[in-house]
Amino acid sequence: MFTKTDQELEKMGAKITTREIQQQPDLWKEAFQNYTAKKSEIDSFLDKITSTYPNQKIRVIFTGAGTSAYVGDTLRPYLSRVGDNSHFVFESIPTTDIVSAPLDNLRSDDPTILVSFARSGNSPESVATVELAEKLIKNLYQITITCAPEGHLAKKAENEDGNLLLLQPALSNDKGFAMTGSFSCMTLTAALIFDTNAEDKKAAWVDTMIKMGQEVISREDEIQAYADLDYDRITYLGSGSLSGLTREAQLKVLELTAGALTTIFDSSMGFRHGPKSYVNGKTIVFDFMSNDKYTRQYDVDILEEIKGDEICEKVVGVGTSDDNDFSGDNFFIKSGDKDLPELYQALPDVVFAQTFALMNSIKVNNTPDTPSASGTVNRVVKGVTIHDYE
Numbered sequence: 243m244f245t246k247t248d249q250e251l252e253k254m255g256a257k258i259t260t261r262e263i264q265q266q267p268d269l270w271k272e273a274f275q276n277y278t279a280k281k282s283e284i285d286s287f288l289d290k291i292t293s294t295y296p297n298q299k300i301r302v303i304f305t306g307a308g309t310s311a312y313v314g315d316t317l318r319p320y321l322s323r324v325g326d327n328s329h330f331v332f333e334s335i336p337t338t339d340i341v342s343a344p345l346d347n348l349r350s351d352d353p354t355i356l357v358s359f360a361r362s363g364n365s366p367e368s369v370a371t372v373e374l375a376e377k378l379i380k381n382l383y384q385i386t387i388t389c390a391p392e393g394h395l396a397k398k399a400e401n402e403d404g405n406l407l408l409l410q411p412a413l414s415n416d417k418g419f420a421m422t423g424s425f426s427c428m429t430l431t432a433a434l435i436f437d438t439n440a441e442d443k444k445a446a447w448v449d450t451m452i453k454m455g456q457e458v459i460s461r462e463d464e465i466q467a468y469a470d471l472d473y474d475r476i477t478y479l480g481s482g483s484l485s486g487l488t489r490e491a492q493l494k495v496l497e498l499t500a501g502a503l504t505t506i507f508d509s510s511m512g513f514r515h516g517p518k519s520y521v522n523g524k525t526i527v528f529d530f531m532s533n534d535k536y537t538r539q540y541d542v543d544i545l546e547e548i549k550g551d552e553i554c555e556k557v558v559g560v561g562t563s564d565d566n567d568f569s570g571d572n573f574f575i576k577s578g579d580k581d582l583p584e585l586y587q588a589l590p591d592v593v594f595a596q597t598f599a600l601m602n603s604i605k606v607n608n609t610p611d612t613p614s615a616s617g618t619v620n621r622v623v624k625g626v627t628i629h630d631y632e
Contacts, residue, residue: 243600244459255609256600259418259498263596266423267455270589272411273427274448277434280408284435287406291355291383292329301352304334304432306359307367309421309493311336313359313429315486317436320585324439330355332436334486337367344374344631353381357432360386361416361424363393366626372398374631387431389415389424408435418611420497422596425490426589433585447586453577454590462597464573469601473526473555476505476602477513478595479544480530481537483585485509487530491595498603500613510544518548525554528598530591531561531568532584542568560594561587 243251243260251257277284291300304314314334321332337358340347348354356375360368363386372395375382384405388396391409399407414427430451434444458465476495478488488507495505508517510529521527527548531541541559545568548557559568562578575590603610 243597243604244462254604255611256604257611258416259420259422259600259603259610262413262416262418262422263593263600264459265413266426266589266593267452267459269411269414269423269427270430270448270452270455273414273430274434274445276408276411277431284406284408287383287385288435291353292326295329295353295381298353299331300329301349301354302330302332302357302436303347303354304332304357304359305337305340305368305371307337307365309425309490310359310361310365310368310428311338312486312490312493313425313432314357315489316429316483316588317432317486317585318483319486320433320483320583321436324583325436326438330436337365337371340371340374341367341628344378348375348378350378350380352379353383354379355383355385357385357387358395359428359432360388360390360393360395361421362390363388363395363397364390366628369394370628377631385435387428389427419613420494420596420599420610422494426592429585430589437583437585439583447582450577450579450582451586451589454575454587455593457575457577458590458593458597461573465594465597466601468526468556468558468573469598469605471526471555473524474503475520475522475525476503477520477525477527478505478507478530479510479513479527479541481510481532481541482534483588484530484532484591487588487592487595490592491528491530491599494596494599495602498599498610498613499606499608502606502608503602510541513544514547521548521551521554523553523555527554527557528560528595529558529568530588531559531564533562533564533580533582533587534584535564535566537584538564538566542566545570560591 318334386399399405414423478491492505492507559572
């Protein structure tokens with residue numbers, strides 16, 4: 243797909259999505275440069291909040307809808323381990339949960355940083371979540387991470403002192419149906435903001451990520467070989483932040499095939515507790531393997547178990563080779579570093595998943611740029627009624 247001409251891709255209805263997946267390593271470089279340029283402003287913003295509440299932990303709520311919600315799901319496990327846990331409690335709560343049950347998710351007396359992730363910033367739930375938070379939380383601060391400067395959330399943030407606006411690279415504002423560069427850039431930006439574990443290593447980690455992403459794209463023939471197998475069910479597994487990533491990986495398949503292929507996601511350990519019933523002879527299973535040595539054991543265990551069961555079309559480990567590897571089929575990213583934290587590993591991993599979803603869209607004779615022929619699912623959600631909250 244990545245070596246086809248624009249004309250060839252246009253005939254397939256795949257030009258926009260293909261190029262947006264392909265450009266992500268360049269966008270990561272730009273997102274890192276943007277973070278570096280804004281770092282002093284970011285630090286000042288957070289320092290002011292933490293100094294205001296020296297003896298109280300501040301809720302950091304990552305929120306968004308759909309793919310934007312999965313940004314938070316991918317961030318939370320890693321940041322709960324390495325972030326500034328003396329000041330912050332990290333949570334991931336979708337805007338759809340907040341809007342439908344605000345008092346289940348927002349606490350009036352808790353100082354809160356609402357981190358809104360949004361490609362367009364115009365989704366009704368995203369706008370309503372901000373309005374509810376402003377109404378219900380006494381001490382509210384906001385960080386708006388969005389890809390569209392003209393969107394509602396960006397425009398609103400421009401005029402508010404307690405709202406830090408962090409615009410993503412212009413080309414991350416995906417024009418295709420499925421979010422790709424928007425997901426990976428927003429994830430990277432938030433990781434850089436809240437990962438206080440090793441500031442001096444971030445540039446090297448981003449450089450490694452970029453090389454890994456480029457490698458995944460260059461090896462599309464190997465990914466195509468998986469797409470050419472005989473299956474109609476796809477399973478994504480992982481642990482920690484990579485468990486959060488499985489939600490986005492499976493969503494890309496659902497979106498780009500318009501549900502023609504069924505998918506499931508779970509944690510590597512959780513899969514045995516019922517969801518494994520999903521696996522049959524026409525299932526392909528992928529596990530995003532953690533670089534954490536302890537956690538990786540559980541990823542390898544489930545891969546070996548499924549391989550030994552001989553119940554599916556193919557089971558594949560995805561990630562970086564380490565001392566403990568799956569004995570079966572692996573897609574190892576050779577330019578990877580086994581010491582790269584899993585949150586940063588997640589981004590080249592998602593390029594793999596996006597590419598696989600793109601190929602499956604073509605496989606089922608769909609058009610990736612406009613996959614929902616019925617129009618029942620839209621690039622920016624429609625048909626949402628936001629009920630007044632009193």
